[in-house]
Amino acid sequence: MKVSVDIRHSVQHGDGTKPDWDGIMETANHQEGEAAAVKIGDSPLESNQPADSLAASFSLLENHMFPDPVESNGSAAVSRIEPVNSQPPDVSAEHLGLDEKPPSDQVMKLDPEKTKTECQNDVSMQPADGTTEDDATDNDQSDSGEFVVTMLAKAKLEEQGIGVKGRSSPLLEAGTQESSSFTSHRDEDVTADSWRQHRKHVFVLSEAGKPIYSRYGSEEALSSTMGVMMALVSFVQSGDNIIRSVYSDEHTVVFLQKGPLVLVCVSSSRQSEQQLQGELLYVYYQIISMLTQASISRIFEHKKNYDLRRLLAGSEKILDGLLNLVDSDPSFLLSAVHCLPLASSLRDSLSQILQKAITPNLVFSILIAKNQLLTIVQEKTVIEDSRLEPADVHLLLNLIGASSAFQAGEIWTPICLPLFNPDCYFYAYISYLDPPECTVCLLLLSTDKEAFYSVAECKRKIEEAMMAQNSLSLIAKAGTYSVSQVGVSDLRHFMYKPFDVPDNYRQLTQFTSPEMEAPYSSEEEKMRLLDLYRYMHGRIHSTSRPLKLIYHVAERETLLAWVTSKFELYTCFSPLVTKACAITAITKLLRWIKKEEDRLFIRYPPKYSTTPNPSKSSRGGKSDQQDSTDNGFLSLL
Amino acid sequence: MGESLPRVHGGAQQHSDTLRRPVHTLRVKMVLLGSSGVGKSSLALRFSKDEFRSTSPTVGCAYLTQVVHLSNATLRFEIWDTAGQEKYHSVTPLYYRGAHVALLVYDITQRETFVRAQVWLKELEKQYIPGSTVIWLVGNKGDLAHDRQVPLEEGESLASNKGLYFIETSALSGEQVNELLQSVAHRVFECIGAQQGGLTEWQETPTVDLRHKDSFNLFASCCKVGP
Numbered sequence: 057m058k059v060s061v062d063i064r065h066s067v068q069h070g071d072g073t074k075p076d077w078d079g080i081m082e083t084a085n086h087q088e089g090e091a092a093a094v095k096i097g098d099s100p101l102e103s104n105q106p107a108d109s110l111a112a113s114f115s116l117l118e119n120h121m122f123p124d125p126v127e128s129n130g131s132a133a134v135s136r137i138e139p140v141n142s143q144p145p146d147v148s149a150e151h152l153g154l155d156e157k158p159p160s161d162q163v164m165k166l167d168p169e170k171t172k173t174e175c176q177n178d179v180s181m182q183p184a185d186g187t188t189e190d191d192a193t194d195n196d197q198s199d200s201g202e203f204v205v206t207m208l209a210k211a212k213l214e215e216q217g218i219g220v221k222g223r224s225s226p227l228l229e230a231g232t233q234e235s236s237s238f239t240s241h242r243d244e245d246v247t248a249d250s251w252r253q254h255r256k257h258v259f260v261l262s263e264a265g266k267p268i269y270s271r272y273g274s275e276e277a278l279s280s281t282m283g284v285m286m287a288l289v290s291f292v293q294s295g296d297n298i299i300r301s302v303y304s305d306e307h308t309v310v311f312l313q314k315g316p317l318v319l320v321c322v323s324s325s326r327q328s329e330q331q332l333q334g335e336l337l338y339v340y341y342q343i344i345s346m347l348t349q350a351s352i353s354r355i356f357e358h359k360k361n362y363d364l365r366r367l368l369a370g371s372e373k374i375l376d377g378l379l380n381l382v383d384s385d386p387s388f389l390l391s392a393v394h395c396l397p398l399a400s401s402l403r404d405s406l407s408q409i410l411q412k413a414i415t416p417n418l419v420f421s422i423l424i425a426k427n428q429l430l431t432i433v434q435e436k437t438v439i440e441d442s443r444l445e446p447a448d449v450h451l452l453l454n455l456i457g458a459s460s461a462f463q464a465g466e467i468w469t470p471i472c473l474p475l476f477n478p479d480c481y482f483y484a485y486i487s488y489l490d491p492p493e494c495t496v497c498l499l500l501l502s503t504d505k506e507a508f509y510s511v512a513e514c515k516r517k518i519e520e521a522m523m524a525q526n527s528l529s530l531i532a533k534a535g536t537y538s539v540s541q542v543g544v545s546d547l548r549h550f551m552y553k554p555f556d557v558p559d560n561y562r563q564l565t566q567f568t569s570p571e572m573e574a575p576y577s578s579e580e581e582k583m584r585l586l587d588l589y590r591y592m593h594g595r596i597h598s599t600s601r602p603l604k605l606i607y608h609v610a611e612r613e614t615l616l617a618w619v620t621s622k623f624e625l626y627t628c629f630s631p632l633v634t635k636a637c638a639i640t641a642i643t644k645l646l647r648w649i650k651k652e653e654d655r656l657f658i659r660y661p662p663k664y665s666t667t668p669n670p671s672k673s674s675r676g677g678k679s680d681q682q683d684s685t686d687n688g689f690l691s692l693l
Numbered sequence: 694m695g696e697s698l699p700r701v702h703g704g705a706q707q708h709s710d711t712l713r714r715p716v717h718t719l720r721v722k723m724v725l726l727g728s729s730g731v732g733k734s735s736l737a738l739r740f741s742k743d744e745f746r747s748t749s750p751t752v753g754c755a756y757l758t759q760v761v762h763l764s765n766a767t768l769r770f771e772i773w774d775t776a777g778q779e780k781y782h783s784v785t786p787l788y789y790r791g792a793h794v795a796l797l798v799y800d801i802t803q804r805e806t807f808v809r810a811q812v813w814l815k816e817l818e819k820q821y822i823p824g825s826t827v828i829w830l831v832g833n834k835g836d837l838a839h840d841r842q843v844p845l846e847e848g849e850s851l852a853s854n855k856g857l858y859f860i861e862t863s864a865l866s867g868e869q870v871n872e873l874l875q876s877v878a879h880r881v882f883e884c885i886g887a888q889q890g891g892l893t894e895w896q897e898t899p900t901v902d903l904r905h906k907d908s909f910n911l912f913a914s915c916c917k918v919g920p
């Protein structure tokens with residue numbers, strides 16, 4: 057079995073003290089040979105010993121979770137052959153720049169320059185970090201040169217067998233499995249093959265090693281597995297290092313420690329470490345949204361081996377729902393919010409309705425249809441020059457989606473928006489406006505825990521105004537759009553995320569995307585396309601070699617990803633498209649988006665003033681915190 | 694006490710808001726208490742919509758309403774369904790203070806929920822002023838009689854010892870659910886309705902009732918987490 061371990065020193069290095077990752081890498085490589093490879097921060101001399109023990113611990117972990125004999129005696133040959141076998145030859149080409157790796161690198165992690173500490177996460181807050189791209193819209197020409205490299209890279213890529221396209225069969229299995237066994241993961245037999253074959257396991261444990269959450273199977277049944285994980289983590293911690301990821305032939309194990317919680321993802325999805333870490337962060341945030349960071353810290357300060365499941369009881373479904381969304385909804389990958397396309401006049405009138413129905417201490421009014429944003433109106437002073445972060449919106453949407461109980465009545469619940477303020481609660485009023493269909497949902501956030509009746513009164517005003525304007529039936533007609541509207545025949549799908557909509561107006565990051573239509577209508581194919589996007593995204597945001605443009609000819613489609621200072625774009629074409637066609641298509645697409653902008657995005661979100669009682673503000677010491685909001689966000693995510 | 698269940702008489706009917714009559718409408722606050730999973734949300738849904746759906750665990754508190762017409766009054770039930778999770782537990786006393794009715798729900802197929810119901814009762818006893826809260830012990834999931842762990846008699850005897858009303862229901866089949874609400878309506882009206890300031894009148898657009906200090910201070914509570 058091949059194992060490689062990636063460890064980061066918890067002490068952040070300044071630029072001057074960049075450790076020599078490549079050197080370390082090599083050392084580890086030679087020393088461990090076929091057995092294991094370890095990436096460890098700081099001194100290369102020290103890396104030897106932890107490497108052995110860690111590799112041993114990891115083998116133990118793998119044996120715990122995946123005690124498949126073939127895999128454990130698997131030599132390097134097994135690992136090399138497998139991807140090549142599973143991939144039809146001569147079908148793919150990709151623009152890889154100079155990022156080529158020898159085949160054996162699959163099990164090694166060779167992008168070691170993660171010394172940029174803010175890049176702990178894939179989430180694309182920073183446009184193509186570091187690579188300042190010349191102005192976007194007119195560089196079709198300059199970039200087209202890169203397509204040439206594509207052809208050169210073709211042969212190499214085939215050897216390499218990286219990417220996800222050749223892995224369709226395991227993915228398909230995982231995909232169907234996940235959707236069919238959606239409901240009863242808690243009761244799963246953790247010794248069964250089916251349990252092991254889940255594409256992505258997620259575990260949450262406390263620093264003391266107490267199980268808190270497992271995506272599949274009950275935490276009790278898994279406590280020994282979690283114990284091994286914890287042993288790994290604490291072993292590395294003892295040396296002031298923080299374990300970040302472990303790679304084997306089949307799995308990527310990513311660790312994330314946040315305060316007293318340790319989150320672990322064991323994935324065969326071939327996503328990048330940053331992507332997986334970003335997903336773990338969402339899990340962490342969802343927990344925070346229910347309990348707040350402050351109370352979690354307080355609890356564990358009090359009692360190191362507190363069983364947090366007592367507080368999370370009944371909330372597992374929310375985490376399950378989140379992880380299903382993370383797998384199936386690109387909003388999370390893009391850290392942007394998808395809003396429902398709507399005639400701007402209708403959106404404006406809805407915003408005005410919300411704007412008028414206010415009560416003291418109301419800070420956000422959000423209207424949601426079909427799980428997408430219709431409009432969002434916010435209080436002026438609370439969020440003066442900060443915006444609601446997409447991740448907070450995702451958590452809110454997941455909360456609404458995960459609890460069908462919401463449909464039964466009006467809900468009043470404390471909820472923390474971790475990126476807004478991880479230590480305070482808002483009080484969320486949630487109610488559907490169109491029973492019994494329950495597709496249009498109103499979410500009102502107040503900072504006043506006593507405001508239920510007055511906030512509920514706002515809902516009645518909103519309901520009345522919407523009735524008067526016949527809004528519900530207009531909303532019902534709105535929906536996702538078809539890519540055919542763009543009028544480019546080879547274009548099958550795209551995701552477009554502008555960095556600022558519009559005109560530097562700082563607001564919620566959004567993206568737009570058409571419906572996934574044939575050939576991506578089945579769940580399996582949807583997942584396959586998403587995996588391709590994830591792969592492209594991973595390459596674009598690679599911390600070692602971020603790319604601005606990728607032209608990827610896969611077996612059944614051709615993809616083009618492009619990031620500029622103004623937008624991030626992922627497109628999927630039929631496999632027969634030519635480069636020239638693709639370029640023309642993208643030009644057309646950008647033009648179309650520009651034209652439809654008003655309909656596709658929430659452009660001028662209005663504000664209201666409810667003059668909140670400052671003492672009740674959820675942001676607490678607002679003035680000190682507001683400045684650091686952005687930095688805080690970047691370093692957190 | 695189980696035997697002495699008030700029977701529903703002909704005059705009582707349950708309607709949705711649309712059939713309001715020109716009589717006083719009084720607000721009744723009813724809170725559902727009990728372990729997670731015993732069927733509180735399912736009962737609440739039955740009360741307000743006469744539906745049964747598979748629900749997810751409640752987040753925070755759900756607020757539902759139902760109007761019950763008695764021959765001489767109309768009661769507007771404001772039903773508070775709690776999450777019953779520990780994170781809300783430390784603050785629940787605040788939540789049920791001021792409620793006119795408390796339903797202590799347990800699952801007849803899970804003995805520990807019956808035990809928990811008694812713990813809830815103890816806490817409730819610490820809070821409520823005798824006579825101001827009508828308490829019902831409700832054994833739910835009556836349709837699962839074959840898995841019964843708590844005999845009917847045991848529920849009955851606990852109720853009579855503690856001076857509670859008792860009923861077994863099934864939110865799933867709907868059995869005894871309407872009966873329960875009707876009984877509650879009668880009992881509340883008899884016990885509290887007549888009292889000075891016992892029940893407040895409901896207006897179409899109720900003004901924020903926060904001056905009513907000792908009523909329902911749920912929101913002071915719902916929200917803090919403590920181990």
Ligand SMILES: Nc1nc2c(ncn2[C@@H]2O[C@H](COP(=O)(O)OP(=O)(O)O)[C@@H](O)[C@H]2O)c(=O)[nH]1
Pocket residue numbers: 727728729730731732733734735736746747748749750751776777833834835836837862863864865866
């Ligand atoms: N068989 C049966 N199941 C029920 C009944 N009431 C609720 N349930 C189920 O028990 C579970 C928990 O119900 P829920 O209403 O969410 O309980 P709560 O946590 O007390 O609100 C759900 O799966 C319901 O479908 C009942 O009367 N009979």
Ligand SMILES: [Mg+2]
Pocket residue numbers: 730733734735749750751774775776
């Ligand atoms: Mg419930």
